[in-house]
Amino acid sequence: MTTIRSTLTLLLIAIAMIVGHVHAQPQGDPDAEAFRSAFLAGDLSWDAVLERAAAEGEVVWAHWGGSETLNTWIDTVVRPALAEYGVTLRTSRLTNTRDAVDLVLAEAAAGRGVGQGSIDAIWINGENFFTLSSQGLNFGSFADLVPNSQYFHFDTSNPASGPNLFDFGYPTNREEIPWSGDQYMCAIDTARLERSEAPADFAELEAWLRENPGRFTYVRPPQYNGNTFVQTVLYAHNPDGDGYVSFQNAADALGVDEFIRITQPGYEYLQRIEPFLLGGGGSDGMRGSPIYPEDQNGLEALFVNGEIDMACQFGMYNTAVSIETGRFAETAENVIFPAQGMIKNKNFIGVPINAPNPAAAMVLANVLASPENQISKLGTIGYVLGIDADLLTAEQQAEIDAVAPSLVGITYDELGAVTVPDTNASLVDVIEGTWTAFIERRSGSFEDSVRAAFADR
Amino acid sequence: MTELRLAALVKEFDDFTAVDHIDLTVAPGSLVALLGPSGCGKTTTLRMVAGLEHPTAGDVLFDGESVVGVPTERRNIGMVFQRYVLFPHMNVAKNVSFGLRMRRVSATEIERKVAEVLEVVQLQDLARRFPSQLSGGQQQRVAIARTVITDPRVLLMDEPLSNLDAKLREEMRAFITRLQRQLGITTLFVTHDQVEAIELADRIGVMFDGRLVQFGTPEEIFNRPRTKRVADFMGTNNLIPGRLDVQRDASTLVSVAGPLQCASGAHHVSGEDAIATVRPEHIDIGTPNGPLQGPNRFTGRIDDAVYYGGTLTYRVVADGLSLQVRDRSTRRFAVGEEVTVHIDPSHLWVFPE
């Protein structure tokens, strides 16, 4: 049997390869198509959705799977919560969210329409959402249609709606629903670096690095933790002095020349500190390229192993949770860095247009947005609320205050004073591309690097 | 010419003794064959002489000088292996010149000697051939040429003829004898074939279970085995058990068939259980009341007759004895016919049971 099936599959592959790449018009599954239009039009009761979800029976959720604590929380909280609705959770643990986006794009190109894909929900934000959105591959504006949407500000006139309606400056159009928040944070180990010695802004960082070469590095862009570091550098070195504000514009609105003008000082700073980063300074005979770890796990490993004294990454309560799980030394603390602006954003659950279990995906989005689960997530693994706390009851707010892990060494007020929003999604590719060309590869002048990155966008 | 001496040589492997106190001397320029069934330790002995095994105890001496501490490559020996072990990646010339090349002999000298040796073994036309392109006999000659080219002090041969067919074996036997005489190399030869040993060797050492049981000229071994096993191994089938009765210079073996006069046995003791042996070709056979005279005469009946290679071998049953008799004459006796057999006392060899 196996042989026969495999031979048939082989023949199929052979045909596909000979014919070239299949190009069919997306032709959806009529049933899924009907559900989609009815649901998006608001014609379906939530009970009808639940009923269909139970019939679908499962939901496939693709998310970044590099965190043990998050994986544990999902399996112990979300899975049983969905099981109550008769939906089995299947998670796809990604090393990179782009893999899920790729899959959706490839499926769409292969003509797999509504209801015929393989992923129901993606933990997504920023450029990945931007990619799906610009290709028209989102399921639709569902975010305000699930019952728990009551815990989000979606009112365009209310400035508090901003983080829910804009993702990296790009309108979400309610095609994704916030499920978590994040805050860029820097941790030090006070056993190695006194709090008073720790740099507080980029000028101090540079001075400190010249004194202590090799004691700092950042995650390699285009990994988002690395991008964010570069973004904060660019904010801080914005010659207009208005930091993040210029970066809220879309790439086209800003224009190449303006981008060059406002980012050049920042990139020059990055180039200046490169020889003083971990592994920089020509120590390995290959022109001394520094070590940029691949992701936050790699960065933390360097921090834990005593190779660097300060580690910056997303995770508002990461330090507290890491001390609790034994990863960080008990002497680890957070510091305010850089004083010019620490990026905070929300991240979302997106549903691709070809989700095979769209009703179950809605149920998943709703379950993730419930105050109960949101508070549990904050309390157990230190992930910031995706819902807006001011819409909760007083008891719930009190509970949040009670369970929230410590900021270890800093206060909410100090943090709130320096928090800034993320960059416009359309600029992220350009920032990455420029970093790769100008910092990593040193492939030409700054201007050429930026122009190439703009053109490749 | 070198004298090779083995002194109380012992080789123990983990759980058994392969060679058990062997003493043996190979006179300069002579050829000694170590004869014995497989597993008797003869190859191990040879390998100890070569330095491929280290003796557990005892000594190997070349001209009275111990070589036990000397590694194989510095003993200056030649060894012909059972499977020739020609180097498959070298042609005949390279194989033959190997020993000289290892000794860093000059190229012109190598060329001269290779040509010379190849002529001796009559392979001068095949110098560029590879071992896989040679017949068994040719490979054998290359193997010998390769060992003699360095003028070894001692030549060791490990069953060199066992992989050849009967005709070739005869040819090579003659060739080896000629070569050995011509070069006068002290040679130790291992074989399990008694004919080969008798034809080639000046002296034969018979080994069983790691021990040297008899050492002597082929004639001695052949006609006067010292034990039953040697006799058996040498192909003597007529073993007559009995009890000895020793008088001054002659002794009598009282066997089931009656008393037998034996020539030897002065060193034996009366009353001892002993076995007398006689080779089939040394028994005379004739018609009853024929011309056969003297002692040790029996009357018997032909039980079986086999014709083989110009001789007739009879099985004669006489007075409870079953004797094998080989007759080279042209007479024929029929099965069941009554005959007289006679054994000359000088051919009757006695050893203790």
Place this chain on the structure above:
Amino acid sequence: MLATKPTAPRSGRSRRASWLQRLYVPLMLTPVLLTIGVLFFGALIVALLQSFGHAPIYGIEEFPTLRHYRNLFTLPGFWSSVGLTFYYALVPTVVGTILSIYLALMLRRRFRGKGLVQFVYKLPLMIPYLVGVALTIVLFGNGGIIARGMFALGVIESTRDFPRLIYSHAGWGIMIVYLWKQIPFTTLIVYSVLMGLGRESEEAAATLGAHRWQTFWHVTLPQIMPGIVSATVIVFAFNFGSFEVPFILGGGFPNTLPVEAWRAFEDADYSNRLRAMAIVMFIGVLSGAVLFTYLAAYRRFERLRGRQ
């Protein structure tokens, strides 16, 4: 056998038999050829077409173009990548082969605990490269066990003083993993060839007056050469195309070619995937060319020596 008996009633069957006989070889080979042909060469053809600009899936159709290759060859750091790839592939192959031959020769000897050694040395062969990577990180990182031991002994004062073995372009960590995994592999091959050869030809050489080194050089080595050649081919080809080891332990840009291909493929800009395909084709051709030259040179060498 049927064909030799052309009796009348059997002629039908014999015709069928000969028809079957003619198809016997192709039929028996079909499954293998189909699988490798479709999956392996199919994949390569797709990669080849994409590298020449045929990629409708990304909405790119510029076939045929050499643009992606041209871009590749002018890419900053590309030739450094080629050099690094060769360096990481070649050094462990050569060093590992020498160490393996020595180990195989040692394993033929008698010593106490030989059974244990023969069991243990094969362990790395059985487990994924990634385990070797994990071990290397734990041991040789600048904050790893060895560095900590040296710190405790006062040899170094900080992680900075420890020589950088991983995450560096010198590639010590990468090559350590390769050696750790591949010495057992090459040793196994050389050892089994040695076992097949037996000791006799070496003993013969010794009786002919060859010293140990001469014996090895003139007798043993030439006879185990075919095994060594196939081992080095496989090892080099693997190292040349290896991804996960240099990806994790490498020193960053410039990366080895496979890591460059991966990065180009994972780039946000889909058109870079065509570059990834160009890199991948380049790796294949380069690796094939090197190994082909190597094998041809070896054959020529054997022929010069006269062996068929």
Place this chain on the structure above:
Amino acid sequence: MIARRRAGTTEIRRDDRDRLGPFGRFYVTFVVVAVVGPFIPLLIASFAFRWNWPDLLPSRWWWEARETARLPLGWDYVFSPVSRVLESAGNTVLIALLVTLLCTLISLPAARVLARERFRGKSFVEFFLLTPLIVPEIAVGLGILVTFIQLGLAGTFTGIILVHLIPTIPYMVRVLTSVFQGLSRDYEEQARVLGAGPLRTMWHVTLPMIMPGVIAGGLFAFLISSNIFLLTFFIGRGRIETLPTLLFSRVSGGGALDAVAAGVALIVCIPGIIMLVLTERFIKEEVFAKGFGG
């Protein structure tokens, strides 16, 4: 005279030619230490709760922190279903078994023909079947990925099994070819003479005789399949994890002395150790090396 006196003495000596010298002894010891030694810190790390620079041993052990922890730590995490270690181990074995079976079925006929028949294009076929050993996996992986996504094979067992055939078949064909070369035709011909048809000959004579070789080849294919990372990673798409891909996600950033990473790395070794014991039991080294051109 001196020699003569020496001749009498009996001296116990060892075989120098066959014994290891001091350097050889050192080298062999080094090999054993280099193979086994690195696992010691890994084992310690797997039992650590907190092991920061510059501690030589963990400052706190897993069992000390286990009771108070709110989330499963170390081995608790490794063995909880959340970590998917057991699931991945199951996938690894399942995939490897199916690959072995399929690979054997596909390779057997070809090996028989390659060992016994002479035909035109034979050397081409042999070369054709060797190319997967020379061309890097990443080339195949990148080339095949998009097509597999289009066909819906990405993220499926079928897809992974199919790509695993690429690196296993060349080895399997080599091992089986040498097995058939070692099997004389006489036995099969004898069976035919005695009246067995081709199928019965295959079943009663050929198969039992080549079985040891087939098992060797099978163990091989199993070993290779269970060690493949890149192709599984590409085609599995995070939906089907095997032990190597699971370990990759733990160490890709440079996992350091993380207890879970160490635990996963140790678990990943288990199939290999079982294989080692099996091969040691059932396969002579010579057979084992055949597939590699030994």
